[in-house]
Amino acid sequence: MRIIAGKYRGRVLAQFRGKEIRPTSDRVKESLFQILSARLAGARVLDLFCGSGALGIEALSRGAKYAVFNDLSAESLALCKKNLAAVGEQGELHCLDYKSCLKTVSGKFDLIFSDPPYLSDFTEEILRLVAERELMRENGLVICESEREEAAPSGWDLYDFRSYGRTKIAMFQRSFS
Numbered sequence: 001m002r003i004i005a006g007k008y009r010g011r012v013l014a015q016f017r018g019k020e021i022r023p024t025s026d027r028v029k030e031s032l033f034q035i036l037s038a039r040l041a042g043a044r045v046l047d048l049f050c051g052s053g054a055l056g057i058e059a060l061s062r063g064a065k066y067a068v069f070n071d072l073s074a075e076s077l078a079l080c081k082k083n084l085a086a087v088g089e090q091g092e093l094h095c096l097d098y099k100s101c102l103k104t105v106s107g108k109f110d111l112i113f114s115d116p117p118y119l120s121d122f123t124e125e126i127l128r129l130v131a132e133r134e135l136m137r138e139n140g141l142v143i144c145e146s147e148r149e150e151a152a153p154s155g156w157d158l159y160d161f162r163s164y165g166r167t168k169i170a171m172f173q174r175s176f177s
Helices: 024-038 054-061 072-085 098-104 122-131
Strands: 044-047 066-070 093-094 108-116 134-148 156-164 167-174
Touching: 024 054, 024 108, 024 134, 024 156, 024 167, 044 054, 044 167, 054 066, 054 072, 054 108, 066 072, 098 122, 108 122, 122 134, 122 167
Parallel strands: 044 066, 044 108, 066 093, 108 134
Antiparallel strands: 134 167, 156 167
C-alpha cells in the first residue's frame, strides 16, 4: 500500500496482514482521489474507520489541511500513528466506535471517509449522526465504501457512485432543497 500522489507520492505505508483486513486498493484510491482532487486543498477530513490511516494520509498528501483519524482498534491507531510519523504528519486520533466518534468530534468537515468492515450496515446511521450534529461544511461529502450499492436516505443526495468489482463507493452530500 502506497501513497498515490501529492507531496508524499510513492511512500509505502505499513499495513496489516491477514485475510480479514481489507485496505482500499491503490486502483480504487487513485480513482477516488481524482474525483475529489478539487476538494482537497485546505480540506478538513475525518477518516472514521481509519485502519492504517491510508485515506486520511492520502488526503493530507494532496493538500488537506487537517485530518482526524478514528478506529475502535488500538492496534489500528498504533499503525496509523506510525504511518503519520513516517510521512512527518500529525493528526487528531480517537479510539472510539463510530457512533461515539461522531457524537464527540468537534468542528465541520469537508470530507468524511467511511470504510467500515464490509459486512456492516452503518451508512444510514452515520449519515443521520453527521446531519444531526451538523458535521459537514456546505458541499461536503461523506464517502462510503462497501460491497453493496447504497441509497441516499432522506436529507441526503447521492453525489456520485462508482463500482470497482466487489468495491462500491457512494458519495453523499446534504440536500438542502
